[in-house]
Amino acid sequence: MISIGATLGTGIFVVLGEAVPKAGPAVTLSFVIAGLTALFSALSYAELAGTIPVAGSSYSYAYATLGELLAWICGWCLILEYGVSVAAVAVGWGQYLNELLDGTLGATLPGALSAPPGDGGLFNLPALAVVLLAMAFLLGGARESARVNTAMVAVKIIALLLFCGIGVLGVRSGNYAPFMPLGMAGVSGAGATLFFSYIGFDAASTAGEEAKDAQRDLPRAIMLSLVVVTALYVLVAAVAVGARPWRSFTGSEAALAAIMKDVTGQGFWATLLAAGAVVAIASVVLTVLYGQTRILFAMSRDGLVPRVFSRVHPATGAPRANTVIVSLFCGVLAAAVPLGRLADATSIGTLFAFALVNVSVVVLRRTRPTMPRAFRVPLSPLPPVLGFALCLWMMGSLSAVTWAVFAVWMAAGTVFYFVYGFRRSRLATGARTSTEQTRPEK
Template identity: 85%
Template structure:
């Protein structure tokens, strides 16, 4: 077991603490979190992932729809300075990434920010954080799966000249009856995950390599049409435009935290998790800036639109052939499939951790002895997300992914500060520099971006939180494993 030093015994960490307030604020000691990570009641996850696989998980969850879709939305706001917007958005994500890196190395367990909040801010806050992650990952899988179907149609049209009819490629309310491609890509991801963490990580690594090659291919071809004159007026809309585009582009970085959900499946989690998080963010930022620079150089910024196929259109303009655009569409299909795989993976691991703590039903923490994966959990989550993507028009609900993510990021920044105060002598393989200044900045940036989201997004978030709190007070609080020692002690006292 890891040597973290002796934890202080406080009313919040003492399971025998009485009173509703104490029960809501009870914290799970880091040592217990780590210890249970190696011997869960339903079985333990298998440690099989190295630094490379963990980095690919983070890149796989991040590098997808963002660069293929959002670039066309951001260029009209910032002009050629969109490259600077990508850097600003990356720096914004960096503040939270630093906090994730410290906590992932200090508390190397499944559950990501849910587990970090449990160790620092108490059970109720941990539940809220976990419930946000369920929203983030669940809606994200569904939304990305829908996007995959659109790119699949584009690929089929460019290769064999046919497309899937609207009735079978769009959900009710969006001109269809059932979105079959969206369901299929989720079921495909489920099949990989059921094979085991190492096997799904291997498949993800191949898909990530393909989409990186596709983006580098775009850069190589785009450079042939590069016109330096497109950069003559670098910041035509001023710094306000650069900032507005940066806020839009921030959501292209969501996903770097996926590696933190693999804390119990990493071979050397304390060393590799912080490295994987930071390395993935650097690689993704470099690719984003490179692709944006080439795209603006190859097409005047005023000619960009909200088209989902901005990159494919540029390749077609430069070469005069549709072949390269079709090839890029193939890369996009693979890119989005890897996002579905890695985000679905993160969803199952968060629910695994919550189930092991007793806050959700035990079925989510049962591990299959052969594959070392939570199979029932994976099937339930996959079917739910697949049906959500196929049968329900998401629309603005997709923005719920953003608000759930930002809320979790904000809590992680606070958790770093709390753990530094409560456990200053605990072993840390990575430390956020200039703490608490950088975590406070990260927290503030998350709140600022949450404030920029629409009213309907906040309403959806509020309803989701209300449902979660009802579930917690009716089920989770009473079945929490932290409550069991207290109940046993009270029973002994009455004898």
């Protein structure tokens, strides 16, 4: 439920409107390509999650297999992935909140307070509000957060199935032609953007130290969540582009609600879907924010980021200071940056981290071949190699601006590591301590 909760939401409710203008009706193929890329990486995640069941996701796997420097790079990418995706998800939440308010109260929030600068607004207040709401649940501890998330996941699946059941009534065969109006380049470009939709299937791996039987359950959770999410994504996308001409998706961040209104001619169904989307997207914020705090917890425990991120509350076991700091940062980011830029920045950080996970599987198979594994990637090393290649291919489909942002982010991370983490890490301090113990007394 954590993995489905972190994955199923913004990609189909919001980012679909960003991807359809790039690929046309072939956006369904884009979902499949992004899903296959995620699948190969998911196999690697499943093996590592069952072998190294600790908090920290791919950061911890890289630390155990590739060393501290590459682990830092992976963790820095995960901070970009989780932190920025929380902000992107929160932006989409505000769009559906307006749909809900319009359908129930006949009023919407002022544009200046419901959109970031660059999208016609001054400050996205709903985006900040949903992050702070998720923060309140997380401060109660993992068990309480998981219960809330489970209820939200049920609501979002029902909402998407409801859309398919009603939306199919408006499907017109002419809307699928031409199927690939912008060619394969458009399909791959949309796939790179839509990879954002699959971010989160690895969220279960951040809970490695809070699961009852991590070695058995983490691989199952990762694979099952990916299958469920991919099936729903392709089904919903096929209905959406069949019920509405692909060109009309441009600039539509609440496309599914608009389709419901067009098909039925009534606002009730669109309002009902908007209510489901509000719950669905809020659960993504909750679970992704949870993952971000656990990754920083693992990095802090290794000394690579300040110790404040690994302090836990004695009653709830939650890293409270960590949760508050991360939530405030993500909330402000969500309120100030447009969705498209956030989605692409998230995708490139995720793809880079996934590429390292695929490498980690191959390295660990060679360095520790006899290590007990609850799950083994079949036909290895072929799937990890394909996963690595697909990640690089999709990274190459992203814009030059996104690459520039990524380069700046990585440069800042490298500086931070050598100025702070390299000197204070567990490996560095451990090495110094052991050296000092071997010195003779004066």
